[in-house]
Structure formats: structure tokens, C-alpha cells
Amino acid sequence: MARLVCAQGHVVSTDRFIDDLWNGQPPPRALAALQVYVSNLRRVLEPGRAPRTPARVLVSVPPGYRLALDADEVDAWRFPRLVDAAAALLVQGRPAEALDAVDEALSLWTGRPYAEFADEEWAVPEVVHLEELRTVAVEHRAEAGLALGRHAEVIPELERHVTAHPLRENAVRLLALSYYRAGRQGDALAALRRTRALLADQLGVDPGPALRGLEADILAQAPSLDPAPVVRPPSLGLTPAAPVAPPPAVAPPVRARPPAPSRMVGRTGELGRLVAAAAQAGDGFRIAWLGGDAGAGKSTLADALVRHLTEQGWRAVVGRCPETTGGVPPAWAWSEVLRDLAATTPPPPETAARLAPLLTDDAVPVGQFWLARAVGDYLEGVSAPLLIVLEDVHRADEETLQLLRHLAVRLAGTPVLVLLTHRPAEAGADLVTTRAALAVQAAEDVTLGGLAEDEVARLLVERSGVEVGPATARTITERTGGNPLFVSETARLLAVDGPSAAHALPPGVRDLIRRRVARLPGTAQTTLRTAAVLGREADTDVLVAMPGADEETVLDGLEAGVLSGLLEEPRPGRVRFAHVLVRETLYEDIPRLRRTRMHGKVLAALEAVRPGDVGALGHHALASATAATALSAAAHATRAAAQASALYAHRE
Template identity: 40%
Template sequence: MNPLEFQLFGPFEVGTADGERLDLGPRKQRAVLALLALEPGRIVSMDRLIDELWADTAPASVIGTLQAYISHLRRVLEPGRAPRTPPTILLTREPGYLLAVEPEQIDLVRFTAGTEQGRQALSRKAYGEALDALDRALAIWRGEPLAEFSAYGFAQPVIARMTELHASATEDRFEARLALGHTGSSIADLERLVEAHPYRERLWGLLALALYRAGRQADALAALRRARARLADDLGLEPGPELRRVEQAVFDQSVTLEAPPPPKVVTAGLIAREPQLRRIADRLAEAGRGQGGVLLVAGEAGIGKTRLAQAAADAAGMRVVWGRCVEADAAPAFWPWLQALRALGERAADTVRRLSSGSGDPAADPDVALFDLHERVLGTLAAEPVMVVLDDLHSADAASLRLLRYAARELHRRPMLVLATLRPEPGREPEQLADTLAALAREPGTERLRLPPFSPRDVAAYLGGADPALAEALYRRTGGNPFYLGELLRLLTASASTRSRKRSAT
């Protein structure tokens, strides 16, 4: 597959794998490519291209003009193609042309697939999965699709369809957030949305539901009265049956308005880690209410810190992004934060670019520029409830540690939990790490969880209730370290298998 990405949301752009934006030429030439990008892998006839782009004003030379546009676009899309070598991206196929790219290279296709995935998960009441899929899809939206081509007939149905899909996906996302208990952090966003889209009754119903679950029954009824008045005054309509049902349920204080029970903490086969998982789940619930912080998961190598973080992430019920610190000096500054931001998709692209350069406004005072850079990263990550996992914090670079110190001062009032795993060792930047941990300990949202080794009883549980004497012996050999225990069992199993094969051979 060629590495090009076609972005039809917002300004039409085609990007390469290294981030370069191609110069697509004048507007009508760009429109030719946009129309072909709406039909990836399918032939678009020359007659249709002419009808869509010139309509009744096509000059006698229109075929030659179109062919020139195609020739120019081929050079732009494949600048390294040798002369007289057939093109591989923009192909001639009777009776027209074909853009030979995978559907996933078109942002509209990825957006549509993501919103459908989220809707299906929502219908199964898999709210965490739905929220994750919808977040990824909505991050693709950079603005109205085909905005620069809105005067063309081919763009109008696409704009209408995508705009409605975006609105529906936004409503699905808030339904998932409310089901996951993110009530407080949803109310302000829903208030803004009902002002922007006053005739979408589902948004009014979601706002009323959020207010009711926040203990604000009177405000919920007031919101419903506002919706009723707006529909009557502007359109002469009564609310639809679904909004009337919500209104009656609020009056009746119906149990149908109560949030579904929180998902059970999933231990994912973990032994002796239930208290830590419960505490992480509590901190995630607090983050969903806008009260985040930093949770340090500390323990020796092999104790299961990363596996605990993964189990917590699987049951988080909110977006989770990962950043893994590495000891290699070749890793760029802010490396774990860059990984976490890139997982957010296109909405974080500008922040990634700024953080990659390591500076803010070059004309500003350096300290002010660094403050602005840190605040931009925090604002991008904490725009919605999120858990950021920083794995192996002891290997973090100095710039990443300074950014964490800044974030920790703010997170107790943001919907973001940073879960950082680390070993009790000096680390890659000993002084910076020690200073950072000391600073974190003074912040109100910071907490440390220690992972102890397995006890003999835990080892027995790990073995599925094996002989206590065997569990005791393995405990003495491994010190209760889960990684060493697993490796020892693997070696014992391999040794037993080898002896069995030898006996079979004799």
C-alpha cells in the first residue's frame, strides 16, 4: 500500500508518511482528486467528472483540460516515478479514472467506520468500547468535509451526510460517557451543544439526564422546559415521544434514569492485586468527575507493574493512552508524552509538532514558552476524561519529568489520571527523578501504590491450588516475584518435556 493519506475533512490535503503535505495545484484540479478520493478503488467516468466539475459551462477543450489535471496530479502523487513508467496511484481505466488506494487511506472512510463501530458497541452496552471507538473517530474530524468544494453538486450530499453522522456520533459519545459515570464533566459540554444545535432533541434529553444524575432535578426540568419552549416558539412543534418520556421520568424520579452499575473490576488473571485494581478504579472514577492526579505504581523489576496497568486500562471505561519511557539516549525529549499524544490522533497533531520541536513561541521568553508548551500538552490530553500510562518512569528523560511535575500541580482539577510505573532505582536521570518524585509527593492528587511480591499463599493460587509444599519451595526460589516464578515454571516444564521425549525415544 502506498503511504499517502487523503484528508477530506477541513482543507483538502494529501499527506505522506513523513508528514509532508503535497501541493495539489489549483482549485479545480484539487476538486478532480477530491471527487476520485470519494470513490477509492472505483472507476469514476470522465463524463461524470466533467458533469460534476463543469456542469453546463464545459468549454470545448474540457477533455484536454481534464487530462492535463490528471497528468499534473500523477506527478504530485508519485514524484519519484521514472519517465514512461505506468502510474500506480492515479490510473486510467475505461471509461475514466481510478484512485488506487485502500479505503482506510481516506479520512471519511475511517470516520464512518469508527462511528459505526461505536454505535454497535453502544447497542451491546459495551460503553467503554463505544467511547474508545467514538473518541478515535471524532478525533479525525478537522472541520466540515469538502468545505472548499461546497459549491459543487458532488460535495453537498457528502457534507450533509457527514455532518449528520458527526452529530449522531457526538450524541452516542455522551450517552456512553453518562453510562460510565462521567456526569459532572459532561454537563458543560452538553450545555454548549444544545445552544449550538437547539433542535436536536436527543441532546436535550442527554443534558436533562446528566443534570438529574448529578442531583440537580430542578435544573433537569428547567432544561426540558427550555427545549419545549424553543421548539414551540421557533418551529411550532411539541417535543417528540422520547423527550416527553425523559420529562415524565424526571417528574416521577424513575429508576430508569439511574446510571447503570459500574463495571466490575477485571483482574485479567492477576493474583493478589485486587486491592490495587480497586484503588485504581476509584481514582479513575474521580478523574471522570474532574478530579485527576498522579498514581505511582512502584515495585521491583518483574513484580507486575505493567500488567497491572494493562488490566486497569482494560477496565477503565475511559480513553487510555500509553507512553513508554526508554533508557536509550537516542530517544527524543518528551518521548513518552509524544507517544501518548499521537494516540489521540489528528486533534493532537499541532501539539505533537510543537512538542517535537521542544519549544513554544520562539519570540517569547524561554520560561514563558516552556510554560505555554506544558500547558498546551496538558490541555490537549485533558480535554476529556483520560488515563495516561507512563510506563517505566525511572527511564524518563529530564524534559518528560519536568512536564510531569507541571502536570501534577494541575491534575487534581482536571479529568486526567496519570498512572506511572517505576522501579526503586536511581533511573536514567537520577537527580531529576528524585526531585520529581519529591515534588509529586507534595501535590494533593498524588498517590503511591506499592506492589509487594507474592506470599506462599499467592504462589499456590498462581499455580491453581497446587500442593502447599511445592508452592513454598517455589516461593523460596523466586522470592514471590511473578516474573521469576513464571520463568522458573517455564524452565521446569521444558525440562520435564525433554525428559519425557528421551524416555519415549528409548
Template identity: 40%
Template sequence: MMKFGVLGTVEVRRGDEHLDLGSPSSRAVLARLLLSRGRVVPLDRLIEDLWEGEPPRQALASLRTFVCRLRRTLEPADRPTVLLTEPRGYRLGASAEQCDAEVFEALVRQADPQRDPQRDPSVALDLLNRALELWRGPAYAEFSHSTWAQVEAGRLEELKLAAVERRLATLLTLRRHAQAIPDLEAFTRTHPMREEGWRLLALALYRSARQADALSVLRRARGHLAEELGLDPGPALRRLEADILVQAPALGAPAVPSAAPAPVRIRCLGRDHLLDSVSDVLGAAESGDGGALLVEGEPGTGRTQLLRSVEALAGLRGMEVAWATACPLESGYAFGVARQVFEPVLSALPEEERARVLDGVTLPAADVIWRNRRGGDLSEVLHGLHWMTVRLARRVPLLVVLDDVQWCDTESLRWLAYTLRRLRGLPVALVVSRSAGVPSERPDTLEATCSLLPTVHLGSLPPEVATALVSEQTGAEPDPAFVARCLADTGGNAFLLAEQVRTLHSGERPEATARWVSGLLRAAGPGAAELARAVAVLGERATSDAVAAQAGLSGVRFPGVLAVLVRMGLLLNGSPLRFAHPVVRRTVLDEALIASQCAVHTGRTLF
């Protein structure tokens, strides 16, 4: 399905492929049709807008040429289904789900607290995050000079700013003041005339025990408004200032509405014996001896599912759980994973107790984790984080879960290694997962850290567990031949098996599998996608030399790229080269076919 974007430069994507829309005039035609949201745009209006009231003599013929060029790009068949000709003009036959601006507005509406006052604020925060992630720049960026685009671009920009303010207000509702303060500082610098940003920043500072800073922010707001507009602050800012001066009780953070507790589910997909290892780790923490474990497996083997079971077990035993998931997009943020671990725990503490945790020896770490600024050298921060862990664990035994450690930033890896060497005598458990074979930007530091951890390895699901999984997903006793087919296709990989069963049972396209494979090939690094595509296309002819030539990889690069894919469990090394799981080969072939069809339309070659 095609996706149309206007929240930035105008773009069209078909799957992962960005379509070439041609000349600026063709792009302008598409943008103008998108602006009308499925309504017919009369020919005279299109001509008037495209040429800003000064159309050339051959304007109609030129317009039709632009439309024809667009159709060659957009239409998969001879009969138009997207760019439609109507009696009076043209319209774009795209649904609301295909247009990023309409998806953005729908998500913002869903997050409106007036629609559901009882909704968990964390749900609203997720909706707003998803909405704001759709923005890639100013709306209709390349047509900001055009009169026809300015009103709609301005409307969308106003909605975006309101969504940003609502997101920041939701963070305060969730008591995540430390996370909100840096974003509010940036927001007030770029939009100093919006009083709501100043109000939220002052409130966040006050709730973070920074009363003087809160009052200073309100003075800055007053100065901006007076200098730029000659106005005094509005009632909301004046009332907040008065309340801060008298420390009004109403300024305290509201209680976070609690959703109904989710049922505890401990599910290890046939790896129940691993729960003994997990129980030993948790028991060591409860006894004050400290425990640690590394869960390692190829992508898709169910590592995160096992970690969720560890989390559930710890909750049943009354432990506090701090969870962090490393991400390649954030691997360059110093102490980013450590922040994920500590910020939610600190935010949930009463203010006086949090002040005790963040005092004295922990001050360098508090600057990094709580105040979002670097304080002291690395050794001082690591020492502070250690004592922050000690103080938090003295309240109640602490489980720290770190998923996908291969993407962890360097500083957080050093904190993890520092903590592992000092676990003895602490009521702390550390459970870490690693995706086997996935390249890391810091392999030496990662290997050194992981070597400190006892390790359990996850492999493929045995047939009896696969049968139970198929039964669970289909709601019926599975046919043994169907189970055998799914196991043959997926090799018992937990993720692939579950998706294979779901798509075969429902008849849907395996889009989740395609995204998963695409993500792994990106993670494998440059040349991996080309090599995998060559192995898929060549089949029985996939010798090393043939694959290297087809993928355009030199003799020097080829072995390294191949080794990564083999370590990740995607390929089997041999002659010919083969995929470890047939379903992955079919997925790569399907994606290659889509790419080749796009290449035909755009005049490009696949390899």
C-alpha cells in the first residue's frame, strides 16, 4: 500500500521504496491534490494555484502532462486507481490511513483527554509520540511560498505545537519531570510567545524541587512577552507564580491514574527449565548476594518474552523492576540506557526520598541521570551510579533488565561492567539479553562486559512446543502436517513460527516478517541486503563467487558480510549458500520482486 507524506517534503512510499515524483510541477500537482483530502479539485482551481494566478497559454496541456507523468509513477496498472479523472477535475483516491497528515490528526484526537477522561495517561503519551514521529520537517516544506499551501501548512503546524504541549503536559501527569524539562527548555526557546510552554516548564521545575529556577523561568517569560508584544503574562502564568510563592499544595504532582492490573503471565515457550536459573538469580538478590544472567539467542528466538517472564517473577516476589531497551538509533547518547533504568524509579519516589538518593556521593550521577547534564569525569559518574543503585536497592530488592545489550551506548556498558564487579553483597539482580551475531559499534567493550555474565542460550522451539503454540494461535487442535510444514519453513524460530502460523491461518500478507527481515539486514550493515537478495535469487546456483558478483561485493568485502549473516542465523555457510529458514528466503524474494517492479517503473535496475 502506498503512503503519502506532506509533513515535510512531499513524498510517496511503496513499502520501503521512495517513489521518484519527477519535476517540481508534478510534485506540486500531487501536493495540491493531497491538500484537498480526496475531494475533487477543479481544473481551473488547479491551474490558478499552480501558476499563482498567471497561467501560460498552454496551462491545461501542461497540467495534463504533469498528471500523466505522476500516473506512470503511482499507478500499478493501466487503469487509474489512485490519481482519478473526474468530470470537472482530478482527485486523489487515497484513504485517510495512507496520508501522514490525516493519521497525525487522528492520533492527536484519540489522545485528547476529553474523549476519555479515564484513559491511562501512558496510553495518551504513546499516541502523541506516534503522532509527532510522523513529522519530518515543516508541512508542505517545498511549497511554503505558495499561497494555496500556506493556510493548510499553518493549520498543521499549530496542531503540531498543541500536540507537543499536550505531550509535555502528559509527561508531568506521569511524574516524568526530569524527562520533560529538557524538552520544555528547547520548546520555550523556539516558541517564546506560547505561554503554555513557560507554564509547563515552571511547573516541572517546581515539582523537581527547583523553586528558584521555576520563578526565574516565569520572569523570563514576562520579559519576552513585554519586550516582543508589550503585554503582561496571562492569567495562567500569573496564578502559577502566585501559587509557587506560597507553595500551594495544589501544585504537587497529581496521582497517576492506575489502569487495571494486567494478569501476570509467565510464558517461556518450552524453556521452563531456564526459570530455575532465573529463580537462582532473583534469590541471590533477595539474600543480598547479587545475581546476574545473560540471555543470548539468535534474533527471533524469544529473548524478550523470557525477560518479560523474569519481570513477572520478580513482581510476584515483591522486587522493584527497572527495564531498559537499547536501540541502535540511540546508541550514541551517553548514558542513554542508564537513564532508562533509573529515571522511572527516581520519578516514582516521594520528593524527600528522591532528594536523599540524589545527594552526596551520587551527585555526579544525579547530574547525568536526573538533571540531564554531564557532571564530573566518567569514574565519578560510575561511582555515583553504583551508590545510586545501592540506595535504591536498600528500600526493596532491585531487578535491572537490559534488553538488546548489543546496541547499548559505551557509557552505559561501562556502568554495567562497573556494577557487575560490585554486585556481591547487594540486593540487586541484573538480567541482560543479547541478540547473537548482530554487529555492535563497540564490540570490544561489549564482549568484555558480556564475559562477566553467566550465560544461557536460547535455540529453536522443539516440536511439542511448536504444536502448543499453533494450538494457542488457531484455537484448535493443529494438524501434525501443518505443524511440520511450519517448522520446516521456520526452523522453529519462535518469532517466525508465530508469524507463519498467523499469516497462514488468517490469509494476511506476512508484513511483520518482512519488516523483521528488513530490520535485521539493516542491522547487519552495508552489503547485507544485497548479499541476501543475491542468495535468494540465485537459489541452487548461489556459489560464493556467483553471489559476490551478483551482489556487487568485492572479494575483500564479501567474506565479512557473509560472516555476519551466518552469525546472525540468517544464512548457512556452504556451497551453495542457503538461508537457514525457507520463509526468510521467500520474504527476501518477495521484497526483491516488489523492488524490481518499482525499478521498471522508474527506469532503474535492481542490481
């Protein structure tokens, strides 16, 4: 539970869970054990949930699990929102409301966050983040108190705060200012001088401009230090004072215009969202995530964004994470980005020397920290705004992700948008951790689904040059799920074979599906093949009732299929293949003899739990018929035919 809360509502992949729970040394059946833990936790969280109904709190989302809760339902999520709200209210000149918000935030603090897990590697970043936010909250409360004229009241808490955090210059500034306004000028100067000595002794630096300016103002008794008049709430019958207007927003250096129409089929809404993310990047470094299954059109959409932004004066560069890491230098995607940039904007000689491991193939490696600093220095000097596209980051090595995390901090004030394309079902532990660490910088998160039927029709015409009727477009949309790659492969067959190709299984699509299935545990692959024998949609009760089936193994296999994106859960007790082509690939890969036996097992399960499903019984009886079962199969088929005839379904 703590691991899920720590993810702040984001998905924690099964790989990440297994690595964290067993500290990198998982047992042989780790996935099965994890699914047991999840099942037990779901019973605790939703004790009244009926068996086999979808969970509403701890939900399965490819490639793992997440807590589907509102931010106000979890203290660890609510606390940062309240602190941020207090900061915004202070900026808007509303200290009384800011004080209420920060008091509510601090009332949630009952001890160290994630206390019993605080030293776990996965918890440390979040614990540090929340503890830092608490120090900020204390300072926000003091600032609100000062704005309300409560100078003496804030001093005791600030004294304790500065004692605990003597190097926090903002805390010292607030304490000195509260001393001064309370008539204790000597204490104010003494606090500033103690901090000056401490910074020199421990860090070898002088105080920052804020403390130096405050000390000069105190010595000069500058009028600017006097408290501003406090606006009291209006009493009944009096005209309220005009609200304090928020300070005008500073316009970013670049604002992206709405995207112009392009030849890309569909995805106009998604492109608009990415352009809006680019507009946010005008204020400083932002990240946009672009997810989807293989063939969903991520690269096509990324290319459209590159074209659109370059037309507006942006620089755009692309780096790709290689499919195999054998013999590939670390952080190769960043090498591609920097080499592309350096071709037109050479770095200064000193920076080029430090960037050599990424710019040349035979350079001597340097430390990761110094290399990251060099990349940050260089990108900061490149003419802005800048779009960086990193493709397939689900394959990214640790060096690539480390550099991304470093740049998110280093380039906080630089107009840079990093677009990260990925396959959610293949996200590894490192990517999930990076995603959580960069939540603050994320401006947009787009996940591509299938194209609509009219978009599929347009794509078919564009790729095949053949006009297609509504029925053909509908059939191909249903079979492919609107996946642009699957549609394009079908269009190639359509150009050669005509409308009959609408029901074909393109070879390239078959190979892609096989690769996705091969990533699943062996028991999950077996469960999916069994489900394929039942059809596009399968009844979980039938799967569990099959001879020799183990309920937990079946349910675990189905859940693995859902998490991988190969299966969907259209309603309780049912699973459905995401595309007809997935089901057909699995079914056709089963050897004919085994397929016949599996139909026989399905027939036995149907007779036990769905004896009234005459049509399904007839279908599986015929598919499993042998010389020994021919009479029984004929009887089932006859009953199915009679039922179909009664329903005027003569073709059935």
C-alpha cells in the first residue's frame, strides 16, 4: 500500500513492484506472489466488493497497478496541494486564506512520512520531497503571519525552524524581518550575522542577495520594511475593499499557435494538446509523455509536432533509444540529439571537450555528473525554444534517464519541451521511477488509442489507393482496433487482393503480436491461448471450469493479459481481446490437434456452467468432434440449428 501511495496515483509497473518488494532478488514466482498481495489488499480496501467484479480503488492499468483515488482522499497527496495553494494565495495578496490553507496542510503532518519504509530506496525521494515541503509550509505560515501584522506571534516557531534548518536563508530572512517589526533590531542583525558566519564556515560562501539586502535595509531602517496596512474583512453594511489584484503574468518568450491542418490522419486533438504543452514550455523546461501500443502512431504524431513547431521558429532534434543495448554506447539517444544540434550550433571548445563522450565514438569516458553538467551548459546556450524528442524511452538505459532527470532541474528556467514516446505496457522499473520523479515538470500525458471508423476509412484510401465502402471500413476497424499500423498493413493487402483482404491477417501484424505475447509468463500465454479458443470474448467462469484449470492461475494469467494491453475487461466476469487480430494470431498458432482437444475442454466447461448456451455448445462440439464423439456433436449442432432457425438466423 505504501508503494502505491508513494506513486501518487501513477501506475506502478509489475516489474517495479517486484524489484522494490524483494530488493532486486525476487523469488521464482514473484508475479504470482504479487498478485496474491494485490488481491488481499483489494479485499481490505473494498470489503463489500462482489467476487470477480472490477476493483475501483486498487485498479489494474497496463503495465501494473495504481490507486484510483482523489487527491483529497490521501493525506500524502493532499498536503502538497494545500502547500501550493498557500503559495499561490500569498502571491495574490490573500494572506488570511493562505494561512488557513497552510494550517490545514500542517494539521495533516503526524510524523515522518512513510516512517517504517522511509529508508527504502523507492520511498526516499518522496520522503525527502514531503519533508522539504513541510519546511516550506512553515515558512509560508510565517510569511502569512507577517502580512497579517502578527510579527511577535511568528517568532517562536521561526526560532525553532531556524535552529533545525540554520542554512535556509529564507527562514533566516523571515525571522530577522519578524524581529525587526517586533522592535528587536539588534536580534535581527544578530541572526543575519550568525548566518553569514555559518555559511562562510560550512560552505565557504556569502549570504545571497535577499539576506544582504535585508541587512542593509535594517541598518538604514528603510521604510520598505514597515508592515503593509492590513485590510480587515468588511463589517455588515459597509462597502468591501477592492480585492488585491494578482501581479501580471510574465509572458513567456514563445507562445505556440494552434496547429494547422496536416496530412496526418486523425490525432488533431492530441496534436493540439502537445502544442499547448509547448506553450507551457515557454515558461521553462517541460515534459510531455506520448504513449501507445506498437503501431499506434506515436512517431507520426511526434513528426507532426516537429513540423508544426519548426514552422514557428523552434529548434527540433530527435534521439531514439535502440531496441538492443549490445554494443551501443550509454545514453545513445542523447548522443543523437547533441550531434544533431552541434552540426549547426557547435559548442564552445571547453564545453565540446566535456561533451566528447556523447559527440564522438572514441572519446575517453568522464563521470556522469560532469557529463550531465556539460550537457546542461550546452543546451542552456542553444537558441531557444527547443523541442527534444526522445523516441521509445521504454527501452532507455539508466544513463539516458539519469541525464533526463538532471536536465529537468538544470534547465528549469529554459524554454525546452522534451517529448517522450513510449509503450506503457513495456515500461521498466527505471522508467516508472523517472516518471514519478518528473511529475512536476510534466505538462501533458497523451495516450493514443485506435482511430475512429471514418479515420480508418481515410487511412485505407490513402495507403491502398482503393475506395472502401462503409462495411469494409467497419470490418477493418473492428478487427484492427483502429491501430494505424495494423490498418496500413491491411491496406497493402487490400490494394492487391481487394475487399476480401478485410478479413486477412497481415504477416507483419502477426509477428508483432507474437512478440508481445512472448513477453508474458508461460502460464499467462497458456491462459490467453485458451481464451482465444472461446472466441473474441471469453467468460471467466468457463475458463475457470475447464478440466484441469486452477482458478488462481487462470485469473493471474488474465490479469497479466489485461496489464499487457492484449485483453480488455468490458464488464465483470468477461474478458475481450483488444483486437480480433490478437485473438486470431493466438488461435491460429495452436496446432490443429491440440486445438481440437482444447475445444473439447471448453465444451465440457460449458456443459457444467453454461448448459443453456446452445449456440456455443454446438460450435465447440463440432470443432472438437472425433469419431467417438460424432453423435454427441451432431446432437449439439442440431439443437443449435433449431434455436437459430427459431430466431430467423438461418445463416447461423
